[in-house]
Amino acid sequence: MNVLILGGAGQVGTELQALAWPAGTVLHAPSRTELDITDAAAVAAALDAGSYGAVINTAAYTAVDKAESEIAEAWRLNALAPAILAAETARRSIPLVHVSTDYVFAGTKAGPYQTDDPIAPRSVYGASKAGGELAVRTGNPRHAVVRTAWVVSPHRGNFVKTMLRLAGERDKLTVVDDQHGCPTSAGDLAVALMTIALRLAEDADAPTGTFHCVNAGATTWCGFARAIVAGAARRGGRAIPVEGIPTTSYPTPAQRPANSVLSTDTLTAAFGVVPRPWEAALDDILDRLMGRVAAETSR
Template sequence: MILLTGSNGQVGFELASRLPALGSVVCAARSDADIALDLGDLGAIEKALDAQRPRIIVNAAAYTAVDAAEDNAELADRVNHRAVAVLGAWAARNNALVVHYSTDYVFAGNGEAPYCEDEPIAPQSVYGRSKADGETALRASGAAHLILRTAWVYAPRGKNFLLTMLRAAAERERLRVVDDQIGCPTTAATLAEITTHMLAAPGLRENSGTYHAVSTGSVSWCGFARAIIQGAHQRGLLARATPVDAIATGDYPAKARRPAYSVLSTEKLQRVFGIVPPSWQAGLDATLDRL
């Protein structure tokens, strides 16, 4: 049995429709799921696992509010780090495998070439630190695991940059978007497909470890916004192609510090699992087609 946490989140929702191809799935979330589970309640996690006894745990739940985390460090740490330690410890004792998601925000972002998995991390925010600590705890647990670092996740539903841009473009004359942060926009569907392929691959446990799982190519938030608006206009989702002005990070103050360059190399994912993720433009087209 596969236990899926965070089944109402962007990634969890896409996983919930794909994982059943691999076996029976129990969805766990704070509400609207097969079982209720609050990852902030560390004692409840072990009880749920003892009751369900999964052979695979897919942890798509996380505290993902990057700016709010600066003021909620304890909760971010509990959900993104200590809860992951509990999942890992249970999995190690019970010979289960844990799939866990992490983030490009574990890196400092002052590089100029795509980050590989084994490069030193230096998170710049409370969220990034909590995710980095979650990775470390899972590795230390001794459980078989896949840590999939992803980035700039969006989907046709949920809280994300694409939906924010479409709303803003419909309401305003012009938009101003940061042009000096570069990353890899990745759809939740792409990540769910990569996950499902990895779980179906032979020799999964021998390939336990950390992988970068993002779309290929890279773009700034401003370039991404322009592509979203152009694609939406072409599909008749926006009446006009609202212009987007490029601004600097300093012109858009945010509580949390974000990496300037957090492009992730997917070379290891391709080499070990033979998975070539789609380009970010293909992911965007597929998402706009679903709207």
């Protein structure tokens, strides 16, 4: 079976290509220059050439703050492209797995967000991703919209790598401590996306709709930073203090949700995916970036 991965150079796309897919599965991950997913004719030609069993779209405009001034570009990649993908995959009866974000929510709810909670994005990025969700839902009945949050990995730029770099340069870090969410390993997300895509490709009656995929547990950006610095210190990095600050002390062009904790209950019920704790996922990422803790390697 052929599987088309869009956004293959990103964190999740890289992890998707590193997975052990079932024998006989052939992955195709064209670069941005090889396939412009905002060009309907190009997408149609690519789908006709590949005989795909499933398409996984991880491509997106993710520069949250720049999106406030690059509105058209954010909507082009986050809404127009999914609309094209949904229409073209539906014409060929190909299931579409599309990655979305916690930023579609306002962030004002007291508890975890469920998949059917009302969306109310407060940024251009969030609004454009909400537009992409709607396009996928209305364009292809055989879809899975998978919302995720706070994605990190050993690849490309992300919060873990930024904190490691800053911890090596500074004597103290100050990090926002009143935004709550769920750190997510790109590798764990990739496994869930593979599971969903294979099920949709092989089972015409597989569950469709919207799902949340994040690692289990919640924290703040400051709590996440403290865990990163502590984990790095166990691996030989510098142990420096991490001070919590309010969002008001770190203004940004885009408004972030104060609470973007996501419930993964529907994902588990539909596909049997049970996310592990974010702390365990972080340890694996730090192992890949810095090596295992000496005490563990000496056992």
